[in-house]
Amino acid sequence: MKKWQNYWEENQIYKFNKNHKGETYSVDTPPPTISGKMHIGHASSYTHEDIIVRYERMKNKKIIFPFGTDDNGLPTEKFIEKEKNVSSKRMQRNEFIELCNKTLEEIRPQFIQNWKDIGLSCDFDLSYSTIDKRCQRISQEHFINLFNKNLVYKKETPILYCPTCETAVAQAELENKNIPSVFYYIDFGKLTIATTRPELLSSCVAIFVNNKDPRYKNLIGEKITVPIFKNQITVLADEKVDLEKGTGAVMCSTFGDTTDIEWYMTHNLDLKTSISKKGEMTEIAKEFQGMKIKEAREKIVEKLRAQKKIIKEEKIDHLVNVHERCGTEIEILSTKQWFIKILKNKNKFIERGREINWKPKHLIHRYENWINNLKWDWCISRQRFFGIPFPVWFCKECGEIILADKKDLPVDPLIQRPKKKCRCGSNTFIPEKDVMDTWATSSLTPQILEDLIGQKLIKINLRAQAHDIISTWLFYTIVRAEYIEKKAPWKEILISGFVLDKKGEKMSKSKNNIVEPKTVIEKYGADALRYWASNVSFGKDIRYDENELKNGKRLITKIINATNFAAKNLNKAKPDRLYILDQYFLIKLNKTIKEVNMLFEKRKIPQAKETIEKFFWNSFCDNYLELVKWRIYGDKEKESAKYTLYHSLLSILKMFAPIMPFITEDLYQKYFKEYKSIHITSFPDFDPNLIDEDLEKKGDLMIKYLEEIRKIKTEKGVSQKAEIKEYKISKDISGFEKDLKETGNIKNIIL
Numbered sequence: 001m002k003k004w005q006n007y008w009e010e011n012q013i014y015k016f017n018k019n020h021k022g023e024t025y026s027v028d029t030p031p032p033t034i035s036g037k038m039h040i041g042h043a044s045s046y047t048h049e050d051i052i053v054r055y056e057r058m059k060n061k062k063i064i065f066p067f068g069t070d071d072n073g074l075p076t077e078k079f080i081e082k083e084k085n086v087s088s089k090r091m092q093r094n095e096f097i098e099l100c101n102k103t104l105e106e107i108r109p110q111f112i113q114n115w116k117d118i119g120l121s122c123d124f125d126l127s128y129s130t131i132d133k134r135c136q137r138i139s140q141e142h143f144i145n146l147f148n149k150n151l152v153y154k155k156e157t158p159i160l161y162c163p164t165c166e167t168a169v170a171q172a173e174l175e176n177k178n179i180p181s182v183f184y185y186i187d188f189g190k191l192t193i194a195t196t197r198p199e200l201l202s203s204c205v206a207i208f209v210n211n212k213d214p215r216y217k218n219l220i221g222e223k224i225t226v227p228i229f230k231n232q233i234t235v236l237a238d239e240k241v242d243l244e245k246g247t248g249a250v251m252c253s254t255f256g257d258t259t260d261i262e263w264y265m266t267h268n269l270d271l272k273t274s275i276s277k278k279g280e281m282t283e284i285a286k287e288f289q290g291m292k293i294k295e296a297r298e299k300i301v302e303k304l305r306a307q308k309k310i311i312k313e314e315k316i317d318h319l320v321n322v323h324e325r326c327g328t329e330i331e332i333l334s335t336k337q338w339f340i341k342i343l344k345n346k347n348k349f350i351e352r353g354r355e356i357n358w359k360p361k362h363l364i365h366r367y368e369n370w371i372n373n374l375k376w377d378w379c380i381s382r383q384r385f386f387g388i389p390f391p392v393w394f395c396k397e398c399g400e401i402i403l404a405d406k407k408d409l410p411v412d413p414l415i416q417r418p419k420k421k422c423r424c425g426s427n428t429f430i431p432e433k434d435v436m437d438t439w440a441t442s443s444l445t446p447q448i449l450e451d452l453i454g455q456k457l458i459k460i461n462l463r464a465q466a467h468d469i470i471s472t473w474l475f476y477t478i479v480r481a482e483y484i485e486k487k488a489p490w491k492e493i494l495i496s497g498f499v500l501d502k503k504g505e506k507m508s509k510s511k512n513n514i515v516e517p518k519t520v521i522e523k524y525g526a527d528a529l530r531y532w533a534s535n536v537s538f539g540k541d542i543r544y545d546e547n548e549l550k551n552g553k554r555l556i557t558k559i560i561n562a563t564n565f566a567a568k569n570l571n572k573a574k575p576d577r578l579y580i581l582d583q584y585f586l587i588k589l590n591k592t593i594k595e596v597n598m599l600f601e602k603r604k605i606p607q608a609k610e611t612i613e614k615f616f617w618n619s620f621c622d623n624y625l626e627l628v629k630w631r632i633y634g635d636k637e638k639e640s641a642k643y644t645l646y647h648s649l650l651s652i653l654k655m656f657a658p659i660m661p662f663i664t665e666d667l668y669q670k671y672f673k674e675y676k677s678i679h680i681t682s683f684p685d686f687d688p689n690l691i692d693e694d695l696e697k698k699g700d701l702m703i704k705y706l707e708e709i710r711k712i713k714t715e716k717g718v719s720q721k722a723e724i725k726e727y728k729i730s731k732d733i734s735g736f737e738k739d740l741k742e743t744g745n746i747k748n749i750i751l
């Protein structure tokens, strides 16, 4: 099937055509992370998208279906570090960036090939990489626009931070993980504090109790001494304290969790940082300085035990936030970061979400919940290397923020300098060293697409993606579209689920149940893979089911056999008069075409597939091909049969084409070739004039009788070819008697 892949490429079948007269149908294709590998989940979700695009293409739309790769940011850095056995922190920044770029160029062709192998009908020339110059320019330009609209700011503030990756992270990059932990009940003298994080004692700045709590009423305002570190802190009251949890008295460190941040802000507390950006204890941790967090925890607990300050230890399962990229427990550190303002516009983002047609509908709730629970503005700066630089310098004298000129973009402030002096007259600048997070660029895929085709799009028709990136890619793209053009970016969103193994379990290396798309394609072919994938129900996880691949394979064989059987008797020319059975069969085909169109329009892919398949197996193979034999072999009404075979088989192939592009192309080229490819022919259209209820009823009856005859023969254990002397029918099937007689081998039909 490589043959057709090459053919499509050579003949530019899927190439974006600016001059196409049809209605535009544009797709915001997800750019896969090049440092990852294509997995079966990709194969499935990209197939769903491709089926829809192929259908729309055959509806004569002007297709804009790009293919980008997401290849900057932390995932790529980690990949390169592993692949090349280097450490980004120990290399020169520019050397590391060069190594990243070089490696990406090496692996890109094979990576993209995987996507071609599943039959994806993107225009692979309409391509971008989220780190290429175009994307850098677009990303920086929109940063400047946000800055000018006062929607982006840099501020020192407590922020989610990964000590392993040594960078700020966004709320959306967190994962919840249940880890076994210990609740230590620590003696603070006048009261007892229960905490899972005794290593934060040195940054403890207050104790909080609930003012409704009678146990502590008289302690509010009292001074307390922190064990080991001996600093004096005050007992404060706040209604956020849960009376039921621990001892009802909570230590507030800067920062253990988000409540600490709130208290730090509302109660104007001191800032004491006990954990460094490297995840080590700082000097305020005194003798524990330089230790990693876990080690410090152990040592501090040891010391507390020795001082008999630990009253109780309670083993618990503890839900913590970890960084999705590395699994490290997230810390909160006060650092200077760039933020895009989002908290103040939550309602607008929710409104925009509601303007989009969601499939499935209910997932909009996940989107809205996410927005409602946002606690931070969107942190877009990362203390990393392989990302898009901020087009920003700071004046060394007065601290003024200097932006690059838009016409000079993209810039790297570490290499280039501002072209003018600062307003204060100074000519010395400090470049912004941080880079932007990769979502800050991939959230601009609609703008990148417009730039690629050199044309504005009112709204992109389709965004298809998996449900795990609703809070990131989907949300951020809506934020960008709102700030750029005050609109929703797309008309329709399709959300795919994950692929589970056949038992319904998540695939993972440890369970040894991973299915590679490559292996599936080698064994069953890409069409069978797509056949399986088309069982999707949007928003739901699907199981990998080898039986479905076998069914797909069986169907393909049947299509080949049926086409080969009919091959000698195909004729495009319509005779003046159609034989009654052919009229009947074309009415049935017409009905199926109507149904399939409706189902594809509603994105009900499995139902569309089922409808075509049922028509093909039952109506076409089991019935029509059998009913037509006596005429073909006997030279009776043959031209009518030939036309009907041609027309129906071609329609069937066309209806299957979005789902199984390879085999349908193969047979089209062999027997039906008129255009360069089946994929640029028109999808079969319903003909409203082709209705004859009377004739249809009679035909249906005849089919019913035929099926009954077959059943009788099977039950009697005789050959289907065996002759039947007499067969009684109760209703009139005038016009169809001959077909029933010939096909059922019946001597006499009696009404």
Ligand SMILES: [Zn+2]
Residues within 6 Å of the ligand: 162, 163, 164, 165, 166, 323, 325, 326, 327, 328
């Ligand atoms: Zn990390």
Ligand SMILES: [Zn+2]
Residues within 6 Å of the ligand: 395, 396, 397, 398, 399, 400, 422, 423, 424, 425, 426
């Ligand atoms: Zn200045």
